[in-house]
Amino acid sequence: MKFAIIGAGVIGCATAWELLRQGHQVVLIEAREGPGLVTSHANGGQLSYDYVAPLADPGVFRDLPKWLLNPASPLRFRPQIDPRQWCWLAAFLKASNAATAKASTTALLQLSYLSRDTLHAWVNEKPIDFHYKTNGKLIAYRSPHLLEKARKQVEYQATQGSQQRILGREEAVALEPSLAQLGQSLAGCIYTPTEEVGDCYLFTKGLFERVAQHPAGTTLTGAKVLRFKTQEGKVTAAQLENGELIEADHFVLANGLRGHDLLKQQGETVNLYGLKGYSLSIPLPSDSAMPPGSPPPAPSISVTDYERRIVYAKLGDIVRVAAMVDIGDGNAEIRPERIRYLKHEVKNSFPALDVDRAQTWAGERPATPEGRPIISRSRRLDNLWLNLGHGALGFTLACGSAVLLHALISGRPAPIDPAPFKPR
Secondary structure, eight states: OEEEEEOOSHHHHHHHHHHHHTTOEEEEEOSSSSTTOSTTSSOOOEEOTTOOOOSOSTTHHHHHHHHHHOTTOSEEEOOOSOHHHHHHHHHHHHHOSHHHHHHHHHHHHHHHHHHHHHHHHHHHHSOOOSOOBOOOEEEEESOHHHHHHHHHHHHHHHTTTOOOEEEEHHHHHHHOGGGGGGGGGOOEEEEETTOEEOOHHHHHHHHHHHHHHSTTEEEEOSOOEEEEEEETTEEEEEEETTSOEEEOSEEEEOOTHHHHHHHHHTTOOOOOEEEEEEEEEEEOOOGGGSOTTOOOSSOSSEEEETTTTEEEEEETTEEEEEEEEEETOOSOOOOHHHHHHHHHHHHHHOTTSOGGGOEEEEEEEEEOTTSOOEEEEOSSOTTEEEEEOBGGGHHHHHHHHHHHHHHHHHTOOOSSOOGGGSOO
């Protein structure tokens, strides 16, 4: 069968590669000049398989006043006169309860473990150079109360196969000496030894190149899909901006927020909204620039500063720092005040990092209210498939999402329960 996949971010490229591996013909269509230039470009770099709890949880109602009133909050809400925003927000608040959060966490853990196993298989088959490393992850807590509260989540995730343990301050610093720079403000950490890091853009680019080199693969860049041609409940072709028609047996929407717009043309709505995030790519100082006996300038193990919602991942000779969720800031514009906030927090935690040399980035992460991606057939068009809405977990979930989608398309038994990933 021939597939046309719209969107060459990490989700689209992973989907294309899985379909090629399964013996199909693929046309991968990207509106930009190359792959991975939007949400996949400079994310946090964490392959966080064991930490996939959704943003929507009961604590939202406690934190909402801070989001509204504090301009330096890591989670910021900007109200807009936009029905789509308010519909998404209403569904998000409805999903912010213990039962829904637990169900979402269970589903996301199963998808993330499938994704982990799939990525391992692909990399073992044919390596991709994307600064990939299994070096574990530390979630650093400054509040003893929050650390103790997190123990319940660790206990629950253990029932789902997660391998995590609680470390006190001294244990955490012994494992990751750079955390000594947090001083007594560090209460302790959750340590997950199996977590990984990698450069999402390089991984996406590597998959894109594999598709381009495959005898059954074709890649198109600078090719924006304007609309679908349909007949008798099926898509017959995707029409590009230049008028060209791309025909296929099946079509896959993997282009994030733009997928919402194409579906809307067909009278179908999915509840997707962009959650804007920021990142810094900071060159690591040379060993000779560090005073003798000083702690390392940045973590070698992936770290999440829980209260500040900041992640740190060492990728080659840089450290990627990513943070913030801005709801209602619908573009990739870099707001100077948000970058100032992020640099200030990094400097306070790891003062040897030269934040003035950082490359800055901002991008929208397409998210569903419940935090679960949509991996399913379209409700209106029989041969149109959706792989959308992965939020901040696109890199983590991409490979598993591709495998699950192929199972649904082929009619084979799904490797995990697909029901949680149907559109709401």
